[in-house]
Amino acid sequence: MNSYPIHSKPFGEHAILIEWPNEIERAILDDILIFIEHLKSTRLKESSWEMVPAYNSLALINRKQKINHASLSKELISWYKERSEVAKKPSYLWKLPVCYDLEFGIDLEEVAKIKGKTIEQIVTLHTSSSYTVFGIGFLPGFMYLGGLPKDLETPRKAVPRLHVEKGGVGLAGKQTGIYPQDSPGGWNIIGNCPVPIFDTSKENPCFVNVGDSIQFYSITKAQYDLHIIQAEVGLDLIKKITINA
């Protein structure tokens, strides 16, 4: 297990921010997740603290109490040394269906043109990699996915759309992701995922956690319609594979 030179910064009256080296790296993300599990199981009560990991940082936010930054900062450094890999929770690889039909992939032709590829090649590239969830934020259930093939890096749209459909799968710069709700957005939309990523009727409204991976697979319009019906009746048919347990 790697150890990193971490440091903390005050973040207002109720929060403290811990930062790892400024890199997008799976090993750093894993170290953050191990530290979270260690804090949760031994040091900080989950009822009082929220923990928000993203890329190379972890924010600890106290629900009510004001923080003594000087003492907590010292404690965190010593708690960091106590952590052990045993604490790591399993991560999952989620296989999510995407319909790349032009009905949903409204920017697919444009993206293919920009990248000098056929639509089939774009879909093959997009479905051939698995993407690491480096953070969840921006909107409930919005995943920051890392690991996009270089050949798919596409600039954001010059003028953002006022309305992107829920489930819209997009490309922007080095990122790909799914819009979990209808929202304004500037990403190039190449398809739609019929599986709801954020659902308040579920006990756990978001099945994906930071540290999990996502791989997309292509489905037809007919399969898409079937998925929508399955989601409506609450059938949970998402493919899940345990990784690095």
Place this chain on the structure above:
Amino acid sequence: MLRVAKSGFFTSIQDKGRFGYRNMGVPVSGAMDQHAASLANALLENSEDDAVMEITMSGPILEFFNSTYITITGANLSPSLNGEEIEMHSVHKVLEGDKLTFGSHIDGLRGYLGVKGGLLTDCILNSRSFYKPVTPSARLNDGVEIPYQEVSSFEPKITHITTENIDKVSLLKVSRGPEYDILSEKEQTDLFGKPFTIAKENNRMAYQLEQILDTHTHSMLTSATIPGTVQITPAGKIIILMRDGQTTGGYPRILQLSDEAINVLAQKTFGDEISFQLS
């Protein structure tokens, strides 16, 4: 039960907020001015977690179907009960058939209606605070009915309190944000030396300011944001995240508002002036 005959400019139900779901991207939400909302609950001797109605700038028309006790705190939007003006920060008895209306906007921006025992809209993910898509709607629509418990007798320990003029305070106490150091010495001086004006773009998610700082090219990895986080965009625009603000962001976080400063800012609107003070 009470019926929202007309909902007004932007009226919603809020409580202390939604905790424990930030790691799924769910903002904490809750009353924008927590101080005023708590005051309403305190006067009614409610639990501090009870839900109140947040009324922005122009008030709703509300019809009560059961007797209860109410109080109104925060912005003064000239409340009247059955056509007769009623005092702010006082406990009033309401009977079946009573009608609560609001008139001119006197001060502040957000008023809070507290009802004895709290408003009992659906509790979703441990909170009644409206936030779309966690709740089906972001605001109360015309004709909606809101449940509450009927109370026919209650003797409040305190029936009225006097408060300071809500518009008098414009100083926001802040601490340094995680990326404070990217600011030049001149920017740091500018930030605390002169007042800023609230821009048209202000709502429950964020407040933007009219004046801009220098442009910057500082790039950072997306990281957590919380209510009161002051961000600076590459174009130098200053954005202050509020209760419905996103849980992560990629803009440098230069300052962080104190709890009290968030409440103060929640009562400001387009054209109002504020200034920052390091504490």
